[in-house]
Amino acid sequence: MQYVRELECYQEQRKAAVTLGKFDGLHRGHQKLVSRVKAHASKEVVSVVFAFDMAPLYERLGKQKKSLMTGKERYEHLDGQTDYLIDCPFTEEISGMEAETFIKEVLVDQFHAAYIAVGTDFHFGHEKRGDIHMLKQYAGIYGYELEVVDKELYQGREISSTYIKEEVRAGHMEVARELLGYPYAMSGVVEHGRKLGRKLGIPTMNITPDIGKLAPPNGVYACRVRIDGNYYQGIGNLGNKPTVDADGKLILEVNVFSFDRETYGQTIQVELLSFVRPERKFASVEELKSQMEADIAAIKRREL
Ligand SMILES: Cc1cc2nc3c(=O)[nH]c(=O)nc-3n(C[C@H](O)[C@H](O)[C@H](O)COP(=O)(O)O)c2cc1C
Numbered sequence: 001m002q003y004v005r006e007l008e009c010y011q012e013q014r015k016a017a018v019t020l021g022k023f024d025g026l027h028r029g030h031q032k033l034v035s036r037v038k039a040h041a042s043k044e045v046v047s048v049v050f051a052f053d054m055a056p057l058y059e060r061l062g063k064q065k066k067s068l069m070t071g072k073e074r075y076e077h078l079d080g081q082t083d084y085l086i087d088c089p090f091t092e093e094i095s096g097m098e099a100e101t102f103i104k105e106v107l108v109d110q111f112h113a114a115y116i117a118v119g120t121d122f123h124f125g126h127e128k129r130g131d132i133h134m135l136k137q138y139a140g141i142y143g144y145e146l147e148v149v150d151k152e153l154y155q156g157r158e159i160s161s162t163y164i165k166e167e168v169r170a171g172h173m174e175v176a177r178e179l180l181g182y183p184y185a186m187s188g189v190v191e192h193g194r195k196l197g198r199k200l201g202i203p204t205m206n207i208t209p210d211i212g213k214l215a216p217p218n219g220v221y222a223c224r225v226r227i228d229g230n231y232y233q234g235i236g237n238l239g240n241k242p243t244v245d246a247d248g249k250l251i252l253e254v255n256v257f258s259f260d261r262e263t264y265g266q267t268i269q270v271e272l273l274s275f276v277r278p279e280r281k282f283a284s285v286e287e288l289k290s291q292m293e294a295d296i297a298a299i300k301r302r303e304l
């Protein structure tokens with residue numbers, strides 16, 4: 001998959017099957033759009049996911065908005081699926097562009113769009129004047145096919161990034177997984193900690209979650225951990241471990257079952273499968289240790 005950050009860098013001459021949106025989370029609804037674009041790709045037509053990266057806008061507005069996925073995660077999820085991922089920064093130039101200009105100059109002249117798939121509520125262009133009606137109106141004039149794809153539903157409610165964020169914030173990881181179509185995960189490089197874990201007989205790989213990534217509630221989670229392309233069961237604590245640390249820094253610590261290797265400096269991915277209990281401040285390290293052992297035993301019992 002080719003990754004394009006600056007629009008000027010898109011030089012493809014072939015026609016394109018394009019889907020447009022923010023694609024935060026690449027949830028089941030987004031995946032439906034991607035599969036429609038893939039179905040319209042061929043030797044002559046490339047498949048394109050055109051994602052607006054909203055971070056520059058949030059920065060301009062001074063907003064600290066958390067996302068379901070980082071740009072890197074979006075790339076990794078799509079890699080191998082489509083020919084192109086456009087990760088277009090939502091700059092003032094892009095947000096100020098008239099919707100008609102975006103259709104003509106970007107979709108038609110630059111992308112040679114032959115097929116466009118969007119969700120029912122897709123809006124674009126200056127003051128969000130562009131919508132599915134405008135895209136439909138120009139389809140005949142510019143000769144592209146437009147498909148408006150209905151929202152995927154979960155228990156009668158439309159799947160959206162907002163809906164998934166609510167579930168992640170509530171620690172409902174099983175529901176978030178249903179909506180996303182894959183488990184909610186956090187990735188990072190294994191850092192050195194205080195080496196207390198090993199002393200307690202419960203070593204933990206420590207990672208710092210990406211600052212822009214939405215964190216579920218602090219607490220203990222049943223996890224699946226990807227290390228070097230292999231998957232392991234484990235247990236993690238997301239929080240600031242108030243029993244032993246006072247710096248308040250958010251960290252994810254996982255003890256990986258049936259694993260005994262150094263992983264410092266390696267990137268691991270931790271899927272947060274299910275919330276077990278909130279993080280607590282214990283009166284002593286001994287109390288913390290017995291609770292950690294009880295957590296591990298409970299999870300192992302559940303998995304057997
Ligand atoms: C299953 C599990 C549950 C944990 N629960 C808590 C907790 O409730 N409160 C807390 O302060 N730390 C908790 N921790 C974090 C521990 O404090 C931490 O793993 C330990 O201090 C080792 O830190 P180190 O990696 O720096 O050596 C938990 C860790 C695990 C693996």
Ligand SMILES: Nc1ncnc2c1ncn2[C@@H]1O[C@H](COP(=O)(O)OP(=O)(O)O)[C@@H](O)[C@H]1O
Pocket residue numbers: 190191192193194195196197198199202203204205206254255256257258259260261262263264
């Ligand atoms: N089963 C395991 N689960 C987690 N980490 C393990 C495991 N086996 C070995 N390790 C290694 O031990 C390190 C964690 O030990 P720990 O004493 O908690 O140190 P730190 O305080 O640096 O995290 C991890 O970085 C990892 O490389």
